[in-house]
Amino acid sequence: MLRFRKVLIILFVLQSVLSYSQKILSKKEKYKVIDRIKELIDTQYVLANKTEIINNSLDSLKSTKKYKNIKDYRNFAEALSEDLVTISKDQHFKIQYNPELVSSRREERKRWQELEQIGEAENQKEVFDINYWYSQKINFGIQKVEILEGNIGYMKLTFFDILQWAQSTIDAAMGVLANTDALIIDIRDNGGGYISASYLASYFFDEKPTVWNIGYERPSSLRDTTYTYREIGGQRYLKKPIYILVNKKSFSRAELFAYCMKHHNKAIIVGQTTAGASHGIDFLEMDDNFLIQLPITSSIHPVTKTDWEGIGVIPHIKTTKEETLKVAYTMILDELIASEKDQELGRHYDRLKKKYKGIKEKTTN
Structure with missing residues (x-):
């Protein structure tokens, strides 16, 4: 029964996202939302030195009556999102109008609290999860x-999911690629x-844990150090060429991967400068209708x-979007040719390089 109810709630929320509300947004609620945004920015936005500038700018926009004639909830959310990104230069800011999601989040929290009180939370872990599905x-x-010609591995990642x-x-994919001579990891258009x-x-990396990255969270003032893993589920991929493909739509956690691999000297980055969105977010309810995606780390x-906030990950090798894969592939072949002691295999790599230079990459980037 719980599973059936959860599915119904999910379907209801999804349906609501596709339809526009006919409700009229009041002046009172608009100002209430803006004040709540300012409060959250003041106390939780990761760049504390920018909070006053952002909030003063919001006050200025409010005084110019920019939002006065906006009566539609979604249009108001979109206008606020655009203004916050423009003012802060932080691409992670976003306001969302979704009363059904607000309601379902509250109901979900309440349900889990009740289950925890009666000791049933552990028994509900198998309830259908739309995100996992x-x-x-x-x-x-x-x-x-x-595996491309020349025994060069290729992995295309559109998202970094929950570990x-x-x-x-991931272990299965790296198992397929374990015996390749070089690897291309394509995170173009990866949203994080x-x-x-x-x-x-x-x-x-070798077995010794290495500091991968340090995160600072403003609301708690805590620093969290992430290390590489001592134990992984497969064979390590060491002392082989690794190339990472990026573009301007490589975003957030995808940029973190490229940035850390670059500055740990583990990979050559090829492509276009990435989006420049390094901050981590929280998703907070502002009232019964609106939520904010707020950068807090x-x-x-x-x-x-x-x-790389506001700058992006700058590739070692800058290319046009049409040439990215071809450039990385031919550079790898050059490395393999230079390192190969077997003359026949070296000639094989050289033939592949000449062949591939004549192929235009098909891309929608």
Whole structure:
């Protein structure tokens, strides 16, 4: 019965996202939402030195009556989102109108609190989870694994999923690629995700844990150090060329993966400068109708002592979007040719290089 109810709630929420509300947004609620945004920015936004500027700018926009004639809830959310990104230059800011999601989140919290009180929370872990179901459908972000001519591995990642869900799939993918002579990891158009990025990266480090990244969370003032994993589920991929493909749509956790691999000297980055969105977020309810995606954490790389916010991950090799894969592939062949002692195999690599230079990459980037 619980499973059936959960599915009904999910379907209701999904349906609501596709339809526009006919409710009229009042002036009182608009100002209440803006004041709540300012409060959250003041107390939780990761860059404390920018909070006053952002909030003063919101006050200025409110006084110019920019939002006066906006009566639609979604249009108001979109306008606020655009203004927050423009003012702060932080691409993680987003306001969402979704009263059904607010309600379902509250109901879910209440249900789990009740289950915990009666000691039944552990028994509900098997309840259908729409997020896990969707993650399975996209293979936990691993879209493609193949071995290109010349024994060069290729992995296309569209998302870094929750490690608990994705670990066995990552291990399986790296098992396929274990005996290749070089590896291309394609994170173009990858929108980010979770800490499975550091688990995948652990395949390229030895067993001794290395500081991967340091996160600072403003609300708690805590620093959280992420290390590479001592134990992984497969053979480590060491002392082989690794190339990572990026573009301007490589975002957030995908950028973290490229940035850390670059500055730990584990990979060559090829492509276009990434989005420049380094901050971690929380998703908070503001009232019965609106939620805010609020940046609350920053990254501190152990080598650079900074992050890529507003700058992006700058590739070692900049290319046009059409040439990215071809450039990485031919550079790998050059490395293999230079390192190969077997003359016949070296000639084989050279033939592949000449062949591939004539192929135009098909891309939608």
